[in-house]
Amino acid sequence: MKICPEAASGVSRVGMSAVASLKKIIFAEKKLAINHFHQIKALLVPGTRVLITTHANPDGDAVGASLALKAYFSKLGIISDILVPNDYPSFLAWMPGIDQVVVFKRNESLAMKLAGDAKLVFCLDFNGLSRVEKMQKIWPLITVPLVMIDHHPQPEEASFALMISETATSSTSELVYNFIEMSGDKELIDKSMAECLFVGIATDTGSFSYSCGYPETFHVVADLISKGIDPERIHRLVYDNYSEHRMRLLGYCLSEKLTVLHQFNTAYIYLSKEDLKRFHFQVGDTEGVVNYALSIDGICMAVLFTEKDNHVRMSLRSKGQFSVNEFVRNHFEGGGHKNAAGGNSYLSMDETLRKFEALLPQYQELLKNCCVLCKDYQ
Ligand code: 5GP
Ligand code: MN
Numbered sequence: 197m198k199i200c201p202e203a204a205s206g207v208s209r210v211g212m213s214a215v216a217s218l219k220k221i222i223f224a225e226k227k228l229a230i231n232h233f234h235q236i237k238a239l240l241v242p243g244t245r246v247l248i249t250t251h252a253n254p255d256g257d258a259v260g261a262s263l264a265l266k267a268y269f270s271k272l273g274i275i276s277d278i279l280v281p282n283d284y285p286s287f288l289a290w291m292p293g294i295d296q297v298v299v300f301k302r303n304e305s306l307a308m309k310l311a312g313d314a315k316l317v318f319c320l321d322f323n324g325l326s327r328v329e330k331m332q333k334i335w336p337l338i339t340v341p342l343v344m345i346d347h348h349p350q351p352e353e354a355s356f357a358l359m360i361s362e363t364a365t366s367s368t369s370e371l372v373y374n375f376i377e378m379s380g381d382k383e384l385i386d387k388s389m390a391e392c393l394f395v396g397i398a399t400d401t402g403s404f405s406y407s408c409g410y411p412e413t414f415h416v417v418a419d420l421i422s423k424g425i426d427p428e429r430i431h432r433l434v435y436d437n438y439s440e441h442r443m444r445l446l447g448y449c450l451s452e453k454l455t456v457l458h459q460f461n462t463a464y465i466y467l468s469k470e471d472l473k474r475f476h477f478q479v480g481d482t483e484g485v486v487n488y489a490l491s492i493d494g495i496c497m498a499v500l501f502t503e504k505d506n507h508v509r510m511s512l513r514s515k516g517q518f519s520v521n522e523f524v525r526n527h528f529e530g531g532g533h534k535n536a537a538g539g540n541s542y543l544s545m546d547e548t549l550r551k552f553e554a555l556l557p558q559y560q561e562l563l564k565n566c567c568v569l570c571k572d573y574q
Contacts (some may be wrong), residue, residue: 236343236358237379239316242273247314251322252281252329253479256399256434258321259284261345261368263293263392264385265318268376271384276318277310281331285480287434291395292388300331311337319344321368323351323361324531345371348533349521363533366413369396373416382419390423394430402487403431406535445475449485449500456492460556461563463489466501466545486511496566497523497559501541501548508548510539518559518566527555 240246248265250258262278269276282301288294300307311317311334322328323346325335341357347368351361360371373393376385385393397417401408408414421427438446449465456463465485475481482502489498490513497518500511510528512520513536520537524530530539541548556563 239341240272240274244274244315245313246274246276246316246318247310248276248278248318248320249328250280250320251327254280254284256288257367257369257396259288259291259294260392260396261320261372263291264369264389265320265372267293267389268384279307279310281328283479285483286478287437287480290433291392307334308337314338315340317342319356321346323348325352325355345375347371350531365410366407367396367400369393370413370416385423387424390420390425391430394420394425394427395434398430399434441476442481445481446485448475450488454489457556458494460560461494461496461567462556463492463495464499464501465489466549467503468545469503486513490515494567496563496570501545503545508541508545510541512537512539516566516570518563
């Protein structure tokens with residue numbers, strides 16, 4: 197078990213006065229240090245107004261973990277609100293409780309009020325304050341402790357009063373389950389909460405195809421299924437609901453916009469604003485596209501470049517030992533996990549692609565070796 201050293205003086209930008217005596221927690225091997233755990237729990241008194249926030253472009257894990265945590269708090273008599281920076285994808289719109297989620301981009305004044313009124317703030321599925329993008333406006337209004345629950349590497353420790361940070365897990369949703377379990381409240385997890393947690397675990401593991409080598413994850417999933425959820429129905433709701441436009445956009449990406457650089461074991465797809473317009477792009481429509489590029493035999497790194505208003509958004513995936521997290525951190529202002537990361541380029545699309553291609557020769561050996569290892573079935 198790894199416990200972070202005591203929060204160094206002045207280490208947290210937010211709310212340190214209220215939690216000067218609290219220590220940060222690194223929650224390793226899924227065993228919370230009991231004394232620190234009680235300190236988090238001590239903040240969760242009935243009547244406390246809690247705000248739950250997530251990263252921008254909230255995904256199944258961010259939304260699932262938040263909805264389950266809110267439902268749990270409600271059972272403890274703790275009022276909470278969920279605030280997300282921008283819209284969640286429509287394939288999550290069926291999730292229990294999602295109608296109460298406040299979207300910063302749509303209701304900035306309510307978002308600012310919630311931030312100002314909160315007595316405790318949870319940050320779920322992100323570990324750096326800039327990950328909320330335009331919603332960063334709320335941070336100066338918050339003088340209460342920020343509690344992070346997340347599974348990404350390299351947390352921005354200075355920004356959080358308390359951290360539950362574990363990378364050896366499937367998802368933040370699994371960590372929320374662990375948190376409830378550690379509280380002795382597993383029995384409070386009802387079917388709706390189980391559905392939310394299942395969505396988080398299933399989507400963050402690509403339906404149990406990566407980040408799923410932990411036996412505990414399957415114990416958690418078994419318990420969620422015992423709560424009466426229907427995994428097949430959830431899979432249908434999340435995955436089998438493409439609009440016609442989304443399906444045609446996928447076809448276009450694969451037939452017209454895919455570049456395969458076999459010599460670098462790399463493939464990429466890029467989408468301009470015109471492409472997105474042509475296919476009536478909705479939030480979530482490019483979700484999963486990059487995985488198709490990665491699933492080509494011999495490809496160890498895949499990237500989707502999407503043109504936004506003032507930057508190019510990058511979504512990266514890799515196989516095996518090649519770390520796209522390191523790659524984007526070093527070159528494209530981003531981060532994430534070893535095999536799934538996101539980044540940003542403030543160059544034009546053309547310049548971004550040129551910069552990307554120019555970087556590949558220095559990674560050629562690494563990518564090649566990675567591919568050889570990926571094929572090693574011994
Ligand atoms: P996606 O490609 O699905 O947007 O993101 C892949 C993973 O990387 C997710 O776990 C996501 O949270 C993380 N991620 C995406 N963009 C960024 C970014 O700009 N910075 C950091 N630190 N992580 C990111
Ligand atoms: Mn996640």
